[in-house]
Amino acid sequence: MSPAPGLIYDVAKGDYVRLETLQSAAAGAKYILLGETHDNLIHHQRQAELVDVLSGDGLKRAVVWEMINRDQQKDLDDAWHDKKRAIDDIGVALDWDNSGWPSWQDYSPIAEAARQHQLPMIAGNLPDDIIGPLIEKGNAALPASLAKKLALPPLPDETKTLFDREIVDAHCGVLSPDQAPPFSTIQFARDASLARAMFDASKQKGIKGAFLITGAMHARANVAVPWHLKRFDPKGTSIVIIMREAPNPGDPSVSPANYLKAYGPGHSVDFIWFTSDLARSNPCDGITMPHATKLDAQNGTADDNEATAPATSENTGPPLPDAPAANDDITQGDDQSDDLTTPPTNQDNSTKTAPLKTGPAPRSGPIIDPEPSNNPMRRIMPIPPARPQE
Numbered sequence: 001m002s003p004a005p006g007l008i009y010d011v012a013k014g015d016y017v018r019l020e021t022l023q024s025a026a027a028g029a030k031y032i033l034l035g036e037t038h039d040n041l042i043h044h045q046r047q048a049e050l051v052d053v054l055s056g057d058g059l060k061r062a063v064v065w066e067m068i069n070r071d072q073q074k075d076l077d078d079a080w081h082d083k084k085r086a087i088d089d090i091g092v093a094l095d096w097d098n099s100g101w102p103s104w105q106d107y108s109p110i111a112e113a114a115r116q117h118q119l120p121m122i123a124g125n126l127p128d129d130i131i132g133p134l135i136e137k138g139n140a141a142l143p144a145s146l147a148k149k150l151a152l153p154p155l156p157d158e159t160k161t162l163f164d165r166e167i168v169d170a171h172c173g174v175l176s177p178d179q180a181p182p183f184s185t186i187q188f189a190r191d192a193s194l195a196r197a198m199f200d201a202s203k204q205k206g207i208k209g210a211f212l213i214t215g216a217m218h219a220r221a222n223v224a225v226p227w228h229l230k231r232f233d234p235k236g237t238s239i240v241i242i243m244r245e246a247p248n249p250g251d252p253s254v255s256p257a258n259y260l261k262a263y264g265p266g267h268s269v270d271f272i273w274f275t276s277d278l279a280r281s282n283p284c285d286g287i288t289m290p291h292a293t294k295l296d297a298q299n300g301t302a303d304d305n306e307a308t309a310p311a312t313s314e315n316t317g318p319p320l321p322d323a324p325a326a327n328d329d330i331t332q333g334d335d336q337s338d339d340l341t342t343p344p345t346n347q348d349n350s351t352k353t354a355p356l357k358t359g360p361a362p363r364s365g366p367i368i369d370p371e372p373s374n375n376p377m378r379r380i381m382p383i384p385p386a387r388p389q390e
Contacts (some may be wrong), residue, residue: 003259004250005276011260011269019053021221022271023242027057030209031198031229031238035216035269042275043104043243048109051211052242057118059208062201063114066194066214067101068094068123070146080121087111092226110213124197124212126190134189135182142189149200150192155185159223163187163265166217172284189220195228199236209236222266228338240270245277 001016003009010025026032035045050300051063056072068076079085079093090111091097091104101107114121126134133141139152155163159182163184163306168175175183198210219240226238244259256272263269 002250002252002254003244003246003256003272005246005248005274007246007274009256009272009274011256011267011271017271022273023053023179025055025270026054026239026241028059028237029239030059030061030202030231030233031212031226032061032209032218033212033214033220033225033238033240035214035240035242037243037245038215039102039280040243040245040278041102041276044106045109046243046273046275047213048113051110051113051119053121055113060117060119060206061209061211062120062122062198062207063110063211063213064122064124064194064197064201066125066190066212066218068121069125069127070123070193070197071127073123073127076121076123088309089117096259106215119211120201120207122197122201122210123389124194124214132185134186138182138185139189146193149196150189152189152192153231155188159188159227160184162223167252187308191224192228195219195225195232197226197340199232202233202236216244220263220268221262221270222268236372237307240268242269242272244272244274246274248276282387 001006007016007017008019008022031268032050032054034047036047055061075093076090079090085093087108088105091108094104096104111121130141130143130146139147142150142152164177165178167180167183167187168177194212194214198212201207201210214218214225219226219242221227221238221240227241229236229238237369237383242263246259259272260269
């Protein structure tokens with residue numbers, strides 16, 4: 001059977017399973033990583049459902065967020081511990097609308113599930129203000145206390161090669177290969193930061209593990225956050241569940257193996273929950289990036305040669321077998337590091353914002369799950385969406 005919205009694929013079994021099977025497999029896992037495509041609100045509904053369902057195993061896990069930076073923890077704590085504060089208003093406390101992430105309304109069902117189970121919320125990502133120094137100076141730019149926590153080893157050669165290629169591809173070719181390594185360094189440090197946040201959260205009183213809300217590419221077991229979790233907690237068990245878009249009806253020429261190739265070699269994912277996809281414009285359309293960036297200035301690269309976006313490829317429907325889906329985390333790029341290079345421009349040199357961290361406009365009506373509830377391969381347990389803002 002080809003992948004289609006609503007189906008859950010068990011990689012170890014090589015077959016589709018019911019939600020109960022996933023629930024049994026995840027029971028007792030210390031760390032549960034829930035990978036998403038950032039701008040797909042269905043993925044956040046599924047993540048909320050999984051936080052709810054998988055919290056039924058008796059282990060209390062913190063909820064760690066890629067979308068919230070470490071230096072926002074106090075603001076998050078103040079908002080989260082104020083029980084009179086509506087879930088809708090937590091985004092306001094975090095200045096979410098100016099963060100570049102899709103609407104807080106899309107993510108709020110996850111917070112609803114966390115509040116229902118009285119789970120702590122943890123900021124996991126690197127602070128924005130150290131991204132520029134990381135690009136210029138590498139890991140030496142990390143504050144001493146954070147550097148000690150992350151204890152970053154050298155980036156393995158195979159992982160560096162993979163990250164470099166993915167980052168160039170995900171940025172539509174407007175980054176040249178020689179510009180990619182600093183961004184790979186940031187990707188590696190972000191993964192370590194998220195892993196460390198999960199590990200530290202698991203040591204809080206009464207907490208026995210952590211969920212991670214993150215882009216799919218950060219969740220990969222072979223090269224991303226779970227790789228660092230093994231450094232911090234060698235005995236800790238983890239499971240990776242990826243939400244992945246698939247066409248409806250499914251394409252009979254595509255198998256789950258085609259989707260798995262997007263996550264790199266080796267074991268990367270335990271379960272894939274296929275969802276409906278979104279109609280998107282191609283994020284590569286019309287984007288160019290002048291070569292004269294900070295990195296070029298440091299490296300002495302000529303600035304008279306512009307890197308131009310390649311011929312466009314379709315970003316909706318079934319993904320290319322070896323490419324991450326649009327708005328998976330590699331594109332979000334890490335995403336924020338894009339802010340520190342020369343912004344992409346149109347041919348007339350007017351600034352054009354690359355659609356790497358933008359999502360749908362805030363919704364004013366109820367969110368409708370378009371996936372069929374009569375699919376015999378799964379059970380729907382939707383978390384009610386947050387109330388729309390007045």
